[in-house]
Amino acid sequence: MLGLWLFAAGLLGGLLQAAAGLLHRASARTVLTAQDVAMGGTALLGSVAPGFGAFGSARILGAAVSWPQHPVGSAYLSDRFPDRRATALSWHTAGGSLGTVAVPVLMSVVVAAAGWRWALVALGGALIAGGLLIRVALPPERTGAGAGQAGERSADRAGLRQLLRRPQVAAVLAAGTIAAGGRGLGTLSTYIPAYLRSGLHLSTLTVGALFTLIMAASIAGPLAGGLLADRFGRARTLTVTYVAAAVAVAAFGYAGRSLWMLAVLGVCVGVLAYAESPMLQALFSDLTGDGAARAAFGAFFAISYGIGSLWIAVIGWVISAAGFPVAFTVMAASFAAAAAIVGLAVRGGQSSPGRRSRPDDPA
Numbered sequence: 627m628l629g630l631w632l633f634a635a636g637l638l639g640g641l642l643q644a645a646a647g648l649l650h651r652a653s654a655r656t657v658l659t660a661q662d663v664a665m666g667g668t669a670l671l672g673s674v675a676p677g678f679g680a681f682g683s684a685r686i687l688g689a690a691v692s693w694p695q696h697p698v699g700s701a702y703l704s705d706r707f708p709d710r711r712a713t714a715l716s717w718h719t720a721g722g723s724l725g726t727v728a729v730p731v732l733m734s735v736v737v738a739a740a741g742w743r744w745a746l747v748a749l750g751g752a753l754i755a756g757g758l759l760i761r762v763a764l765p766p767e768r769t770g771a772g773a774g775q776a777g778e779r780s781a782d783r784a785g786l787r788q789l790l791r792r793p794q795v796a797a798v799l800a801a802g803t804i805a806a807g808g809r810g811l812g813t814l815s816t817y818i819p820a821y822l823r824s825g826l827h828l829s830t831l832t833v834g835a836l837f838t839l840i841m842a843a844s845i846a847g848p849l850a851g852g853l854l855a856d857r858f859g860r861a862r863t864l865t866v867t868y869v870a871a872a873v874a875v876a877a878f879g880y881a882g883r884s885l886w887m888l889a890v891l892g893v894c895v896g897v898l899a900y901a902e903s904p905m906l907q908a909l910f911s912d913l914t915g916d917g918a919a920r921a922a923f924g925a926f927f928a929i930s931y932g933i934g935s936l937w938i939a940v941i942g943w944v945i946s947a948a949g950f951p952v953a954f955t956v957m958a959a960s961f962a963a964a965a966a967i968v969g970l971a972v973r974g975g976q977s978s979p980g981r982r983s984r985p986d987d988p989a
């Protein structure tokens with residue numbers, strides 16, 4: 627039952643991201659502030675939920691209000707740092723991974739001391755405080771509100787549908803949707819702990835230590851990948867990363883109970899599998915051009931991440947039918963297929979008119 631609630635929340639939040647282009651009149655500062663405050667409110671609602679149904683409803687409501695984070699945040703960063711997009715987006719991803727490591731630890735302390743309801747109260751308060759900090763400290767868009775609105779109106783005239791039908795843009799969308807089968811912040815984060823605990827029957831303490839090690843590596847991976855992508859070309863670096871991640875994920879699934887092998891391969895998985903997302907976003911931003919970033923990223927996240935979330939159910943079925951090693955092989959195959967798409971359909975091709983650089987030019 628909990629899995630169904632979480633799946634419904636993830637799918638709803640992913641698909642709602644397609645509406646990002648409708649918010650072109652609002653600044654990123656306003657949208658992100660409202661999102662954090664609303665998320666804090668849903669956490670507070672969950673803390674006073676009288677039963678599981680009310681708690682699940684609060685969780686779904688949280689997904690419904692959190693959707694602007696990725697399309698609006700990524701559009702803001704890609705427009706503000708056009709020549710260092712991969713680096714800027716990699717810091718964005720690394721910050722999320724840092725939160726994935728730190729927040730559960732902090733919330734566990736609060737749960738142990740005061741119970742889960744007070745943990746949700748603390749989380750809600752932190753989200754509201756973060757929203758207010760964004761309102762005060764986040765600089766305005768690089769192009770200014772007027773230019774941003776003009777760019778979105780221009781995107782409307784040109785047609786977002788035609789933009790997404792460009793062969794290279796469609797290829798990136800296809801690669802992102804397929805690679806969701808092994809994406810770090812998705813299938814891997816969901817099934818690695820289950821593999822270690824239920825598949826290998828490791829102790830809870832060992833599972834926690836290994837997963838923490840993987841998540842720590844997932845902070846460093848995007849940062850290194852972003853720097854390399856801006857230096858050596860985004861499509862080229864992304865293709866190599868996909869191939870290396872496929873090898874690491876497949877090997878991790880067959881590592882057995884050897885702790886040192888799990889630790890070494892886990893670090894490789896953390897570095898490589900979590901590094902692909904900011905590079906993919908930077909490449910997509912290169913190909914779609916300036917001005918229509920918010921609407922384009924809305925479609926990108928709705929397709930690659932919203933529809934891609936169905937992979938969680940597919941991988942779960944594979945685990946039930948054939949076991950964890952085969953499931954990790956399927957995850958690795960999704961990365962290999964994405965590498966082929968990016969390498970053959972995107973790398974070295976011409977980008978949309980008006981771009982500052984080609985996808986494989988050093989930025």
